[in-house]
Amino acid sequence: MHCTRISLSLRHSRNATVYMYRIVNLPVKIELVKLHKREHKSEPFLRVNKFGQVPALCVERQKGQVKFVLSESSAILKYLSEKYPSIVSESKMYSDDLREKAKIWSALDWYQTTIRSSAAGVSWHAFVAGNMGGKVSLELAKHYEERLKMSLDVLETLRLGDTFPFLNEREHPSIADLLVIEDIVNLVVLKGSPFREELSSLDQLLAERPRVRKWRDAVMRINKPLWDEIHGVLEMVAENASKKIDSESRRRRFDDVASMSRL
Template identity: 30%
Template sequence: MSGNCYKVRLMLSLLNLKYESRIVNGPEKEHKSSSFLEMNPFGQVPVLKDNDIVLRDSQAILVYLAKMYGGKDWFPEDSVKAADIVGWLSTSANEVSRGPSALRAHFILGRPINLEEAKSVTTSLLNVLEKKLSEFQWLVTNKVTIADIAIYPYIALAHQGNVSLLEYKSVREWMSRIEKLPGYVGMVGLTPSI
């Protein structure tokens, strides 16, 4: 159910990397067990183990996968483009988390949130995305990058937070472009955007 876990799984699939996924038992608090806390002291998923390397946080994992296995397109060497990508990764951890992700957690998991703030953050975020994507096909370069992968899941799952994307045509077209990428995989709750 985690959009953050999904973005890592999506990236692994887009890179055509073989991996083994392991579900962490949330209701039994497996993510708070001592063995899990050794991998991530914050007790959060996802965690990626690649040989002897153990990484936490979906944004950090996306950077690692892009740099290690993805070539220059996923995370360009150009300083300005790299900084722009990091800005979108921060947006994923901030506005996306406080907006559409929080609304989804509220409506499907019953998590208490400041509903008006989450709606306001979501509207502002969608307006920024719509403007950007009405001018460009992708968030940073003329190709998909990890910036797009970081933002996509909770936007694509916005309907689970009672958010309609009907008035955001450019956002829906961008989602459709992601969904047509070779290696794309979905997750429970995602429906084709166009």
């Protein structure tokens, strides 16, 4: 029996892989890994992926007998695109043409050292670290924000164009669009950051970069109900954190007024 199993987290930014499997309906079983419960560092998960990170693709020979494990989202997306060429060519998210494929790889490689490293740095230091038992840091969040803005400017002026909304001026989205967008839309968590007044919000970053905003909307529209289902969790986490900050600042204002009136 040959079965493909994928371990993924819906709480964090590797949603590109889930979006892709579900859009093209790949025969992959998706297992959620709860990072906040540190399941990615648990013995059973480390037996599958020794790097202790999501996503991890795991091909089992038969139940419990692992045949092949692959980490790194872009490698997983490329592997599955090559493995299921008919499915992927129907959705046009990959290509049989070497040059077109190389353009997709180029966008994926570019993303790792630009958008990924900066956007994940901002999200982590402004919000996620606080939820994972660590400390948030405005200084570090600002440092990564500078780099993020430079990367978004390259995306706006050089990687996207006006003819078609997708990367490499493609008429159809590719696996690169699905991955590159994720770290950008994950910036929604900045709503719930204690530094939200000091940092640019996702909406501000997109308002200043109309091509990036148009591209984000186009990737969402590939399958809007599915997009909402996959990204709803993060929106909810950010919204709840933001409400908590609002109510704490209302309570502080109330306490200040109460102590002034006692003077």
